[in-house]
Amino acid sequence: MNDVANRNQLAYIAAQASDARVNVEFESEGMTLNLGPQHPATHGTLRVIVKLDGERVLRADPMMGYMHRGYEKLAEVRTYPQVTTLVNRIDWLGSFANEVPFILAAEQLMEVEAPPRAQWIRTILFELSRIANVILFLGDMGVQLGAVTPVFFAFRDREFVLNQIEAVTGGRFHPNFDRIGGLKDDLPKGWIEETTGVLDRIRTFCDEMEDLVTGNEIFQARTRGIGVIPAEVGLAYGLSGANIRASGVDWDLRRDGGVGLVHDQVDWKVWTHPDGDSFARYWVRLQEVREACGIIEQLLGGIPSGPVMAKVPRIIKVPAGEAYVETENPLGVMGYYVVSKGDLVPFRVKIRSASFNNISITPWVLEGTYVPDVVSILASLYFILGDIDR
Amino acid sequence: MSTPAIFAAVTGFDPLTGGEFLVAQNIAFAIMAITMLVSAVRMVTTGNVVHAALYLVIVLAGAAGIFILLGAEFVGVTQVLVYIGAIVVLFLFGIMLTKGSFGADDGVGGERRGIAAMVGALVLAVMAAALLDTFRDAELSRAEPSLTADVADLIFSRYIVPFEAISVLLLAALIGAIVVARGD
Amino acid sequence: MILAADPLLVDGIDLTVVLIVLLKAGVAFALLLVAVMLVIWFERKLISDMQNRIGPALAGPWGILQTLADGIKLFFKEDLLPTRADRVVFRLAPYLSIIPAFVAFAIVPVGGDFSDGGDGTVSMFGRSTFLQVADPPVGVLFFLALSAVAVYGVMLAGWSSGSKYPLLGSVRASAQMISYEAALGLAIATVFLSSGSLSTHDIVVGQSATTWNVLATGIVPFGIFLIAGTAELNRPPFDLVEAEQELVGGFHTEYSSIRFALFFLSEFMNMITMSAIAVTLFLGGPAGPIVTQRVAWVWPLFWFFLKVMAFLFTFVWLRATLPRFRYDQLMDLGWKVLIPAALGWFLLIATLDVAADLGWPTIPVVIVGVLVLWGGASLLSGAVRKAQAERLEEADRGADETAGSASGLGEA
Numbered sequence: 012m013n014d015v016a017n018r019n020q021l022a023y024i025a026a027q028a029s030d031a032r033v034n035v036e037f038e039s040e041g042m043t044l045n046l047g048p049q050h051p052a053t054h055g056t057l058r059v060i061v062k063l064d065g066e067r068v069l070r071a072d073p074m075m076g077y078m079h080r081g082y083e084k085l086a087e088v089r090t091y092p093q094v095t096t097l098v099n100r101i102d103w104l105g106s107f108a109n110e111v112p113f114i115l116a117a118e119q120l121m122e123v124e125a126p127p128r129a130q131w132i133r134t135i136l137f138e139l140s141r142i143a144n145v146i147l148f149l150g151d152m153g154v155q156l157g158a159v160t161p162v163f164f165a166f167r168d169r170e171f172v173l174n175q176i177e178a179v180t181g182g183r184f185h186p187n188f189d190r191i192g193g194l195k196d197d198l199p200k201g202w203i204e205e206t207t208g209v210l211d212r213i214r215t216f217c218d219e220m221e222d223l224v225t226g227n228e229i230f231q232a233r234t235r236g237i238g239v240i241p242a243e244v245g246l247a248y249g250l251s252g253a254n255i256r257a258s259g260v261d262w263d264l265r266r267d268g269g270v271g272l273v274h275d276q277v278d279w280k281v282w283t284h285p286d287g288d289s290f291a292r293y294w295v296r297l298q299e300v301r302e303a304c305g306i307i308e309q310l311l312g313g314i315p316s317g318p319v320m321a322k323v324p325r326i327i328k329v330p331a332g333e334a335y336v337e338t339e340n341p342l343g344v345m346g347y348y349v350v351s352k353g354d355l356v357p358f359r360v361k362i363r364s365a366s367f368n369n370i371s372i373t374p375w376v377l378e379g380t381y382v383p384d385v386v387s388i389l390a391s392l393y394f395i396l397g398d399i400d401r
Numbered sequence: 402m403s404t405p406a407i408f409a410a411v412t413g414f415d416p417l418t419g420g421e422f423l424v425a426q427n428i429a430f431a432i433m434a435i436t437m438l439v440s441a442v443r444m445v446t447t448g449n450v451v452h453a454a455l456y457l458v459i460v461l462a463g464a465a466g467i468f469i470l471l472g473a474e475f476v477g478v479t480q481v482l483v484y485i486g487a488i489v490v491l492f493l494f495g496i497m498l499t500k501g502s503f504g505a506d507d508g509v510g511g512e513r514r515g516i517a518a519m520v521g522a523l524v525l526a527v528m529a530a531a532l533l534d535t536f537r538d539a540e541l542s543r544a545e546p547s548l549t550a551d552v553a554d555l556i557f558s559r560y561i562v563p564f565e566a567i568s569v570l571l572l573a574a575l576i577g578a579i580v581v582a583r584g585d
Numbered sequence: 586m587i588l589a590a591d592p593l594l595v596d597g598i599d600l601t602v603v604l605i606v607l608l609k610a611g612v613a614f615a616l617l618l619v620a621v622m623l624v625i626w627f628e629r630k631l632i633s634d635m636q637n638r639i640g641p642a643l644a645g646p647w648g649i650l651q652t653l654a655d656g657i658k659l660f661f662k663e664d665l666l667p668t669r670a671d672r673v674v675f676r677l678a679p680y681l682s683i684i685p686a687f688v689a690f691a692i693v694p695v696g697g698d699f700s701d702g703g704d705g706t707v708s709m710f711g712r713s714t715f716l717q718v719a720d721p722p723v724g725v726l727f728f729l730a731l732s733a734v735a736v737y738g739v740m741l742a743g744w745s746s747g748s749k750y751p752l753l754g755s756v757r758a759s760a761q762m763i764s765y766e767a768a769l770g771l772a773i774a775t776v777f778l779s780s781g782s783l784s785t786h787d788i789v790v791g792q793s794a795t796t797w798n799v800l801a802t803g804i805v806p807f808g809i810f811l812i813a814g815t816a817e818l819n820r821p822p823f824d825l826v827e828a829e830q831e832l833v834g835g836f837h838t839e840y841s842s843i844r845f846a847l848f849f850l851s852e853f854m855n856m857i858t859m860s861a862i863a864v865t866l867f868l869g870g871p872a873g874p875i876v877t878q879r880v881a882w883v884w885p886l887f888w889f890f891l892k893v894m895a896f897l898f899t900f901v902w903l904r905a906t907l908p909r910f911r912y913d914q915l916m917d918l919g920w921k922v923l924i925p926a927a928l929g930w931f932l933l934i935a936t937l938d939v940a941a942d943l944g945w946p947t948i949p950v951v952i953v954g955v956l957v958l959w960g961g962a963s964l965l966s967g968a969v970r971k972a973q974a975e976r977l978e979e980a981d982r983g984a985d986e987t988a989g990s991a992s993g994l995g996e997a
Contacts, residue, residue, distance in 0.1 A: 158906065158908035163637050164637065229822055455741075478730050482730040486763075493744070494759040497756050549726075
């Protein structure tokens, strides 16, 4: 038996053993409920093993890996431009944003910089994919609490955003548009005016959400004071993005990171909320969508002219070295640690995806809650399965 | 109870009123009585707690049916509302909440069968004695359908003291339950 | 006996009478089935409109036959029986759910002329009768008893499935329906006070003579009835029993094929029945102006239909708008708000009745009554708040203890 097969088998046995251990541990007392891998609340294949006393959660353990696709490993046999095709599919709702940190890392290694116009358009697309991602959360939060209508509104308005992304990149879900040293193409004609119209729609959508969901007493009763994450705990678990900002930590890589994107060129605000509960996470995201509209609007007004592609060799060989770049993606901090040995392909890519850390707090935050709150807290933490399992 | 009923159903002769033919009522009564008896027996012999509760429902429903047969609609419907709709549902609620088990439990209460039989016999004896003592040889008049308003008038005039006594008793039980449940 | 109030049955029973009763029952059954079909379509179409969707559009004109198509599909699907299910109870539960739904509609007067002191009799094959299947003297209690029985369908379905999600659903169902039945009953009791009868027919007649009960009882019981009724129906925002996001399908997770269809039908049937009962108790039943004398018999039916539709619309509207309560919030609402409110209002109306009987002046009685109610309400809310504060304190102590013993991040 060769080594690889041996390793696979060992890994399989270990996984089975840990699974069995968890089950035995849980079966001892109370009732064990498997939320998932197939469950309407997990919108994907997350499995949360919940031990219940009545409807109270004694312990909750997230089991991940049902959707592991091995992108880190696959990236080792793809050339640098090809990797974007893979990482597109990590956070599939805001795909363009996945490409950006990787490309930035590669650019750092190659010591090239994208021309200003490319950087601005990159930032615009980055923020557009944030909107495309987060407004689905705003709708989905309602669904998880039993109000089905918001998500249809979200899908309706998300379509306009996707149309804009498609008009530029040619892809609605998987744009694969970012290139080392710039972008594949320039903006199409008339795109800027159209996008301004779309931003108005998104703002209207935010107002609608405020009317339909935020002010609703039942919604408030279901989210306020539920799933409170104090700032220290959140930081200790490595939460990022709106989840940590909702706990009052004023930390946003768009403002504090300052790599490659042009957020520092425009005037915007980082929203935080002191409460750290489900409502705060919802509210912060709602404000961030509005803020993203403002960012895009300002950026649209000042795109510099010039080329969208720097001079890079046709066959990209990245010099030896290593780079770590992280950006504030829709779900939180996403970082790529790229190690190059001067080859056509990366030697090693480590992806730090936001949801993996965000979901790791579930055992802490779910303890002592009720089954309906499990669902609403999971929804408010907002994870994308592809972003957990990569 | 069931022997005169079967007799009445078969012969169409009502022993209570002496000679009147009430076939439909008697057949209905006989069916209900037999169902109740069988269910009552099954209730104490089945090994599954939820099934036992369901047999109890059948017994209570039979009692409600007999009330309606006697023209006491209000009592019959209240029987359904209170006993079937609330009390047994709470039994079931408790069973599901505490055990959450599926299927039969072996030997439910089997060890106390003797005591239970004794209690049952005692209750039967007391009730039989009370009934016999109350009615003796009195001829029972054919029951007129009772109206809800009449029942209400009786409760709030002639039987006001027992009614209030029961109310206070229930209130005490309620408060007691809360105190026991809170445990402090 | 149970049908005694109907003039049809007063002078003895012959073949015509039996046939008329059978006819009424048959027509009611058929109409209910058709109505359920249309209501399902109505709900889907309406909620689609509210959610920017098209909804059923292919089967028949405007997709109106969609329910029929779904029903046929379900009928021919495989009927699965879970291994751990309790076979008998599992098979019995759908019927326990649907039969009360059908039977409860029997006491609803759907037509008949109640205007100008009319008592709603219509003549049918030379006999005069009411346009309702039965008019028992205990009418509304009968409805309450049936809705109590309907709990069994949901509860036993969940238990007998032998699976965890349905069990959680049925535990929720039993507690929820019992709790809200109390509020529902108290709200209805206020109607008894103002109408002085339990019979649905008498209640409708009484309303046409004076004013509709929604005003006569002062709106509050109507509101309580609507909220408690929605909870009793397990409709959003009280649909915890089948909360999809939490319990997958709730009590009917394990059901498939025609048995699932029966649950589905009974849910909508209950919705119709609850709307019809609300119309009967509070909105004067089929009463309404007779616009043309030519087809006078149509108008009461029309008004009845219109009022029921208003309720159905509201149920759908609620579903499209509101998120779901949590279990403990639901219980809080039921026990700490609705039941005390219904009881207090019941006492107030009763006091007013007595005052009217004894010839006391109304306004001082109202003022004193409201003051007493207000005092009671503030006492109750004070008690609730105090208990809550104590519980929180206790929980904090408990949390401190656990935090003390826990290691690492738990302390933060």
